[in-house]
Amino acid sequence: MQAVFTIERKAETGVEPEDVLTIKNLYKSFGSNHVLIDFNLELYKGENVAVLGKSGSGKSVLIKCIIGLLTPDQGTINVLGHNIGELNIHELDEIRTKVGFLFQSNALYDSMTVRENLEFPLRRHWIKLTTAERTGKVKEVLNNVGLAHTIDMMPAELSGGMRKRIALARTLILDPEIILYDEPTTGLDPITGKGISILIKEMGEKYNTSALLISHDMKCIRMTADRIIMLIDGKCYAQGTYEELKKNNDEKVKQFFE
Amino acid sequence: MPLPQLWRRFLSETGEMSRFTGRFFVQGFKPRYEFSELLHQCFIIGYKSLPLVGLTGFIMGLVLTMQLRPSLVSYGVESELPMMVGIAVVREIGPVITALIFAGKIGSSIGAELGSMKVTEQIDAMEVSGTNPFKYLVVTRVLAATLMLPVLVILSDAISLFGSFIGVNIRGVTSFNLFFKQVFDALSFEDFIPAFIKSYFFGFAVGIVGCFKGFNSSKGTEGVGRSANSAVVVSSVLIFILDLLAVQVTDILGLN
Numbered sequence: 001m002q003a004v005f006t007i008e009r010k011a012e013t014g015v016e017p018e019d020v021l022t023i024k025n026l027y028k029s030f031g032s033n034h035v036l037i038d039f040n041l042e043l044y045k046g047e048n049v050a051v052l053g054k055s056g057s058g059k060s061v062l063i064k065c066i067i068g069l070l071t072p073d074q075g076t077i078n079v080l081g082h083n084i085g086e087l088n089i090h091e092l093d094e095i096r097t098k099v100g101f102l103f104q105s106n107a108l109y110d111s112m113t114v115r116e117n118l119e120f121p122l123r124r125h126w127i128k129l130t131t132a133e134r135t136g137k138v139k140e141v142l143n144n145v146g147l148a149h150t151i152d153m154m155p156a157e158l159s160g161g162m163r164k165r166i167a168l169a170r171t172l173i174l175d176p177e178i179i180l181y182d183e184p185t186t187g188l189d190p191i192t193g194k195g196i197s198i199l200i201k202e203m204g205e206k207y208n209t210s211a212l213l214i215s216h217d218m219k220c221i222r223m224t225a226d227r228i229i230m231l232i233d234g235k236c237y238a239q240g241t242y243e244e245l246k247k248n249n250d251e252k253v254k255q256f257f258e
Numbered sequence: 259m260p261l262p263q264l265w266r267r268f269l270s271e272t273g274e275m276s277r278f279t280g281r282f283f284v285q286g287f288k289p290r291y292e293f294s295e296l297l298h299q300c301f302i303i304g305y306k307s308l309p310l311v312g313l314t315g316f317i318m319g320l321v322l323t324m325q326l327r328p329s330l331v332s333y334g335v336e337s338e339l340p341m342m343v344g345i346a347v348v349r350e351i352g353p354v355i356t357a358l359i360f361a362g363k364i365g366s367s368i369g370a371e372l373g374s375m376k377v378t379e380q381i382d383a384m385e386v387s388g389t390n391p392f393k394y395l396v397v398t399r400v401l402a403a404t405l406m407l408p409v410l411v412i413l414s415d416a417i418s419l420f421g422s423f424i425g426v427n428i429r430g431v432t433s434f435n436l437f438f439k440q441v442f443d444a445l446s447f448e449d450f451i452p453a454f455i456k457s458y459f460f461g462f463a464v465g466i467v468g469c470f471k472g473f474n475s476s477k478g479t480e481g482v483g484r485s486a487n488s489a490v491v492v493s494s495v496l497i498f499i500l501d502l503l504a505v506q507v508t509d510i511l512g513l514n
């Protein structure tokens with residue numbers, strides 16, 4: 001059973017859960033625009049945490065700092081026990097293979113087929129795999145996202161929901177320990193969005209991953225997140241389960257649940 | 259835009275491009291080497307440009323011959339036509355026209371491809387999957403452009419001379435052997451070598467400018483179009499500047 005570590009459960013069990021991602025005192029500004037101000041976060045093994053905030057609140061900046069696409073002005077980010085700021089590029093690349101990233105725009109390589117998109121990370125990092133093993137792995141993840149028949153199609157031939165599933169399959173192919181989801185349901189219709197939310201939950205359980213999900217889609221967050229962190233004014237303004245935050249009387253928190 | 263601002267923008271972009279070029283030399287020599295992608299890019303950049311380069315080379319040789327003929331006839335030196343066309347094509351017209359065609363086809367394609375990849379976060383996706391996008395996308399394309407253009411120039415020169423042979427035979431009669439004997443008698447290594455060497459620089463300029471423009475593309479489809487467009491414009495201007503420098507260098511070395 002997937003472990004769920006809310007703050008309360010941590011206190012209840014008395015067992016110190018293993019943290020896979022820790023952010024301490026994170027600051028990031030773009031000129032005079034202070035996006036993240038003393039932001040703190042902990043993600044435990046097997047846990048799904050959603051960061052909820054308005055558009056432009058710095059959610060994507062946060063996730064890009066975690067994966068090393070942006071450099072924070074101040075603060076530390078520890079991923080799987082490694083301080084991202086202290087790693088050289090080769091060590092960072094090594095860590096990146098253990099952290100999947102699902103882009104808001106899917107970011108599928110549009111000059112490659114679905115098979116080539118999925119094989120790309122395998123060819124680069126699991127170089128000892130034979131062709132048959134590589135094909136087997138590709139088929140396995142495609143089956144898991146329900147799109148085995150698209151293996152030789154180009155991304156342009158797929159619908160938005162299918163592209164999202166393929167992007168998720170590519171994220172899963174290296175068996176990551178953490179997955180970062182950047183607005184996974186944005187731009188999708190409610191039914192497809194619900195399907196993606198279910199898939200995120202199922203894949204998390206199947207691959208035993210921890211997930212940090214950036215979104216403002218309350219339905220998706222409710223379905224997938226064990227804990228929600230509210231990013232307001234660049235800070236971790238409030239946190240708790242969906243039900244806990246729904247009962248919160250703070251005006252800034254309440255507006256997300258209305 | 260006011261002149262000081264334009265000047266500042268020009269200097270800023272030149273500085274960024276120099277840094278980008280420096281990064282190419284630093285990253286290009288460090289492992290991991292992307293040989294399979296380099297071969298793939300050589301196929302796309304070299305082999306797939308061959309029909310266009312061949313066609314323009316043929317027309318260039320044919321038209322040049324037909325345009326030169328009346329002037330030479332009026333001076334009574336019609337027999338010098340193969341020699342004149344040979345020297346003009348090998349020393350100057352072949353490398354420059356082929357490089358300009360190459361800039362139009364490959365420079366714009368690299369600018370648009372990388373620009374589109376940048377805008378749709380594909381370059382970021384490559385980076386977060388633990389692949390160095392600069393090495394995989396930029397180093398391979400620049401090397402492929404640098405290596406392939408001289409080969410295309412040689413082929414274009416050959417096809418151009420064949421076009422010239424056809425042109426000569428439209429109004430007169432010259433055998434294939436005689437035509438090419440006259441051409442090669444007039445040419446020496448001093449004609450081939452500088453043209454061949456400057457083709458490498460032209461190819462490098464097209465590759466690096468295309469990659470720089472694409473890699474630094476601003477957000478949106480407009481930015482992709484602008485990257486493709488400015489890749490062609492800047493690399494074409496650079497080809498002429500490099501050609502001017504090459505003439506000066508060959509002159510100093512006594513190869514003219």
